[in-house]
Amino acid sequence: MISGTTVKHFAYCPQIVRLEAMGFTERVTEAMREGLEVDREKTVNFLYGVLKPLNIVAKPIFRYNDLVGSPDYVLFFNNYVTPLDIKQGKERIDHVMQILFYLYIMEMKGFNVKEGLLYYVQQGRLKKVRYSFRERNYVARIIDEIRDAMKGKVKVTQPASKCKNCGFFHWCRPKIKGIIAEIE
Template identity: 55%
Template sequence: MITGVTVKHYLFCPAIVRIEELGFRERVTEAMQEGSEVDKEKVVNFLFPMLKAKEIIKKPIYKYKDLVGSPDFVLKFSYHYSPLDVKNTDRVGMDHKAQVLYYAYLMEKSGLVVKEGMLYYTSGKFIRLPYTDNERRYIERLIVKIREAREGRIKVIQPVRKCVNCGFFQYCRPKRVGKFYEV
């Protein structure tokens, strides 16, 4: 199964996808624990009046073939739906954006009309991401690359500083080459 977390992990480092495919799991860090303890209900209650959604659906699960995803919330508007993910960080990352667009893709494959994805950061940042043909094609290409990575058909080169803080470092055992690690 490819999940929203798989998408996020792939964008951090494609080697993680292969490591997970082999059955290894990430060590849980203090920051990850804090992120799971965020009161997401409070956040969505704060955002609800501002967004003018008709309904909020909490943690729905969407499936399509070997793809599955569960955004924190789905907002139902008059003529479309939008996934909303809450992040407990102030760092806006491409991995977060791709994750919420992946949820939009799954929702669309489930027959829903999706016009945008949304990210709310507990630091107060709110981001709306349009969901168009370009984003759909991006997610489809990303899914193909993730499948290749799961099969081990990748070569990864990462900066040392990125690898040493990775929760999969102990399983990956990359080879150091100067200021980089190679997998």
């Protein structure tokens, strides 16, 4: 099964996806625990007033084939729906990939979607992520790459600093050569 977390992990390092497929789990850090303690009700009340959706549903679960996604919220407007994820810290590409994944599943389930939203609590910043045929094709390619990674068909070369800060480091054991890490 491929989830929003799988997509997020793939964006960080495809090897994580392989390790999870083999049954390994990530070491939970203090920063991860803090990320779960966001005052979501206060944030939603703020966004409700700013975005003015007709309705908001918390933590819905969408399933399509072997894909499953659960954005923090789905906002319902007149002609479309929008997933919203609340994030701590700075903007990162894995956040965008995750919200695009939710949009993809929702579209496959028949929802009219055109954008996703990321709300960065610490900055008080709302980021809109557009969704069209280009993004749909991108997500479809990423899903195929994730399936390959789950089967161990991906070689990874990346900055060693990413590996040293990874919750899977002690299982992965990458070959570190200077500032580069290689994983086969």
